[in-house]
Amino acid sequence: MDIRVFKLPLPGLGIESVNVYLVDNILVDVGLYSARTLHVLVRGLRASGVNVCDVEGVVVTHFHVDHLSLLPLLLDMCGFEAYMGWRDLDVIRRGAVEFVKGVLEVYRFNGVPVEELESITDLHPIMKFRDVYAVMLRDAPIKPLRDGDRLAGGSLRVLEVPGHTPGSIALVNDYEGVAFVGDTLIDGITPHVVAHRESQDPLGEHLSSLRRLASMKLKTAHPGHRNPIGDPAVRALELVRFHEDRLNEILGLIKGRPRTGYEVARGVKWRVRYESWDQYPPVERFFAIGEAIAHLIHLRELGLANYHEEKGVMKWYALNP
Secondary structure (H helix, E strand, C coil): CCEEEEEEEECCCCCCEEEEEECCCCEEEECCCHHHHHHHHHHHHHHCCCCCCCEEEEEEEEHHHHCCCCHHHHHHHHCCEEEEEEHHHHHHHHHHHHHHHHHHHHHHCCCCHHHHHHHHHHCCCCHHCHHHHHHHCCCCEEECCCCCEEEECCEEEECCCCCCCCEEEEEECCCCEEEEEEECCCCCCCCCCCCCCCCCHHHHHHHHHHHHHHCCCEEEEEEEECCECCCCHHHHHHHHHHHHHHHHHHHHHHHCCEEEHHHHHCCCCCCCCCCCCHHHCHHHHHHHHHHHHHHHHHHHHHEEEEEEEEEEEEEEEEECC
């Protein structure tokens, strides 16, 4: 299997680059909608002896802007086949902007102040690229993929790994023990999982996806950011343990008294460089709040927590404290 990686820039997103792979003449992810990204991709392909429109097709691991938003421009240029997981494609078809608004409604019910919701809305990446999602991508000729589908002449098997997004997928070469995992596994970074209305338990789905990857005993995982992972099973189980520790931390926060999801988010000891909540940029607040609520929802699914409503706001509390 021939694998080439292009590290494409992500200006304005707070992370240096995204990994786009050329695997047996199929692109895995495409990068951000920007002239700079397109230039780096075209130049990198050409240096590898490939013209961009000679690529056979594109597979997108999930619908986030850094992995998907360049796609409509490439489709207009080249007209090749494009694929993504059916659940994420359904989000795109119904409207990614509406998806984000639905997430923010969940946040509102969890006590997030209106002014904070407004600042998050204005600066959320999908909102900043709303025209790409609402106009260019919504009716783009993208084909859905389901668990077990095959690509690249059958050498790549689709693996549904929901959690980071509702319809995240990985591509697995079973013969070589290699997987392209998007943002489900990343070395040194914990992929975020936020609460949303597409799943009853997004964190539970993510944990199941991690355990599924761990059970496969892959030799190498190629992630959406940073470097290849030499022992994917070890990394997947590290992430499972991380979330188990976070669940225990959050359970401790709601044992003393009921708290809103927003209060829990502010109380978690996030691994960040900021000294106080007021220093968090709006987009990082979005992820922190979503993570906290996703963990609370999973605690409820485990029978360890529940909530009641006070004046239209959910208050979470531990069961059998």
